Amino acid sequence: MPFKFEIKLDPRVFIKKIQAVGTKVIPYIKVDVEDLAEWAFEEIKARTPETSSGHRDIGKLWQMTTNRTAAREEYVIKNLYPDQDILIIILEEGAERHVIKPRKSDGFLHFFIGGKEIFTRQVFHPGIPALNLLSSVEAELRSKVDWLTQRFFDHVKRLESMGIT
Secondary structure, rough: OOOOOOOOOOOHHHHHHHHHHOOOHHHHHHHHHHHHHHHHHHHHHHHHHOOOOOOOOHHHHHEEEEEEOOOOOOEEEOOOOOOOOHHHHHHOOOOOOOOOOEEEEEEEEEEEEOOOEEOOOOEEEOEEEEOHHHHHHHHHHHHHHHHHHHHHHHHHHHHOOOOOO
C-alpha cells in the first residue's frame, strides 16, 4: 500500500470567526499560516538524514508548493525523489536488514562509493531504524496550529468583550 504524505494548511478554518471581527485580520492569519507552512518545510528538510552511499542529498528534494485561489490558500510539502512512496515509508518506518539485487537476474548493481565506481550482483543492506520523521513534524505542527487557533479565539473574545465586533 503506497504511503502518501502531504501537509496541507488552509486558512479557511479561521474564516468563520474572522468574519465576526471583520476582514482586517485575515492578512495576519494568512501570515501565521504561511509561517507555519514554512516552519514545517524547513523542519522536514533539516530532519531528513543524509545518505551514506554518496547518493544525492534527499533533504534537498523536498519541495513546498502554494496553491492559491480566490477563496483559499493551500501549502503542500512533498518529496521529488523518484521512488517517493518507498522513501517516505523507509524514513517513517525504517527498514530491516536485507539483500538488494538487480531487477534483472543477469544484471548488476551500479553505484559510487568514495569516488570509486562499483559493479556488483548484490549488496547487504544493514537496515535503517524508524525515524518517524514526518509524523513527528506533523505532531508538532498540529500543536502549533492548536496554539495559533486558541490564540486567535482569545483575541476574538477580547475584541467582543470590548464591543469591537
